[in-house]
Amino acid sequence: MAERAAREVTVTDHRSGTWSERRATANYGGAGSQRGHGESQAALDAVADCVFILDTEHRLVRANRAACRRLDAAIGALLGQPCYRHAHGLDEPSEGCPHKLLLQDGRAHDAVMDEPRLGGRIHVRCTPLNDEEGRLLGAVHVMRPVGDGHRPSAPALDGAPAEMPAERLTAPDLRRVLDAVGDQIVVLDRQLRLLWLNDAAAAEAGRPAAELRGHRCHEVLFGAEAPCPDCAVTAAFAEGRTVESERRSADGRYLLHRAYPVVDSGGAAATGDAAATGSAAATGSAVTAVVAVTQDVTARRLTEVALAESATGLRTALQATVRALGAVIELRDPDTARHQRTVARLAQALAAEMGLDDDLVDGLWFAGHLHDIGKLCIPIEILGRPGGLSGTELTLVRLHPEVAERILADIPFERPVAGAVGQHHERLDGSGYPRGLRGDQIALEARILAVADVVAAMTAHRPHRPALAIDSVVGELVRGTGTQFDPDVVAALRRLRERDELPTGE
Known part of the structure; x- marks a missing residue:
């Protein structure tokens, strides 16, 4: 049978406010005190929430590993520091400080506060920590983000365990802390x-x-x-x-x-x-x-489900709105409406072929269906004219990406749809419009839209010219690779064509 080990420990006596000595026994599951202390510390470090132990002077006497990582500091830099100064950047405890309230009435307190260093908006549970005689030694603070189960990763510590010297707190003390979690x-x-x-x-x-x-x-x-x-x-x-x-x-x-x-x-x-x-x-x-x-984590999972359902509902509503706008455009200009639907299908196919994430592919559905909405400001006789355009008319036509971007700017799309639409006539060499952007200044979605837009336009019949064969169009884009069009997008176009998987017009 393991021998029960007793040793001196240092604790805070709330009544005197000074450090005093007392005896404590550490017997842990039949093991000796050293193992009990180590396993209790491991249990404390295993808690994913930030755990701080404060004395009656608001000084930090212990913290778990999650707390040290959240503050991006080794435990040695935190011990003995008042929490209101090191964690909150204040000269004294705030009026609503749960630790201050606990010291006044000896009861547990909860608080919700905004604290950027501790993860933004957090919930704090402050629980009294008493000795065997019921004297208040301090408090255990357990902190977790409000409404967010995500705990960002942090750089590894310098290898020092997140604890104060072993003689300061015994395994029984730690077990009382763990019971407060x-x-x-x-x-x-x-x-x-x-x-x-x-x-x-x-x-x-x-x-x-x-x-x-x-x-x-x-x-x-x-x-x-x-x-x-x-x-x-x-x-x-x-x-x-x-x-x-x-x-x-x-x-x-x-x-x-x-x-x-x-x-x-x-x-x-x-x-x-x-x-x-x-x-x-x-x-x-x-x-x-x-x-x-x-x-x-039930509350977290239910929140995630509710958010997902809300996002699905918003996406459905946005899709219905886009289709309604498409119907309006079709009443005025059927060719533009058909062109937008074709561009949307092509852009999504290109993005999927490039292995891009589903959110980006979904965003291109919206961008494709709306990329020419700015043409609503252009007189229909200009859009349908079979001959060339005058300088003034060409300038007017080239305004449509900017107009579209302004129309879409305040709609809460999940992806930057408005920006992509505003850039879909930009070219890698800066020869595009309306801003003459170059290279990586152009959003990836816009570079995909640019290729889809050209393919859809050149393979469609227009009053002033017949449709071109798809292989001729792909050849034109290959010749413009690196100067006008993104090489990765054009490569995806070629692969789809080789497999005969390019979406066609209506």
Whole structure:
């Protein structure tokens, strides 16, 4: 049986406001205090939310790895600093500071604040941290973005674990911190037995933590005889790296599971993120335990579904509006309406052949159907005239891209449709109009539209000339490659033609 180890630790006494000494016992799942401290720290670092521990003077005494990454600082630069100065850039706590309120009444407080350094608009849960006698030592702050599950990646730290010196906070202290975190946190051995679990995990299981320790997680947490087929914990043990998975619970919740290996290299416990230092297998380290964090992401997933449905509804409404505009144009000028539909099909086919993303391909549907909407400002007798145009008339015709861009500028397309439409007559060598843009000054969508526009125009019958054969048109574009037309777009055109997959006019 492991020997219980007691040692001196430094804590904050809220009543005196000074550092004082007390004894604490660290016994962790039958292991010694050093291992308990290391695995507790690994559990704290496994929490994806930012976790800060502040004393009664608002000074930072501990932070997890996510918090250090969010502030882009090593823990050594943060320890002992007042949070209002280092995290918020203030000279004193704000009036609504949840930590200030907690120090006044000893109760937990929530707050929502705008803090760019911590990810924009964030929710803060501030929970009291007391010693065994109930004295207030400080508070645990758990922060996460409001309405956004995305946590941007950050540069790796300098290798120092996100912790204060070991004598400052013991494993029991850390366990109280982990109990204040809303996510479910468990520590498991290779037999998937529960070494430790926080209050949230015990509440999910519906049994006291003491009854669950030593039992296999799949038996007591999920009522299963064997581990889940896609169990993140077994994968973390096998691969020695952080593993993430998501599943639906029986009651319909979306649960995100992250399993973080705790590695032992040469007999010493390591508590960092294996993903930051390489897998245990790669470093020759043995995985002694896995910290598993389960987060309820139902609200996030439902928000994503609602946003997707909203985006689909907006896209459908925009498509209906575009078709209505096309009908108006067709009443006035059927040739232009047919031309726009052909350009849209060609542009989408070219973009797909180039391997571009679906959003860009979808954007070209709108751009193609609207690229000549600016011709509504041109008298119909000029558009349909079989002969040449005067200088004034040519100038008027060349205004249509700018007019179209102004018409479309305030419509909330997902892609820069207005800009692409405004540039579709620009050419790589600067010989185009209306602005004489060159090369990469021209948006990719506009370069695709330019090729589609020429192909559609030259292969269509017009009052002043017959339609040209498609091979002749492709040849013209090949001759203009690099000077007028984008080489990648023309190459895609040639491939489609060789496979006889070019969309044709109506």
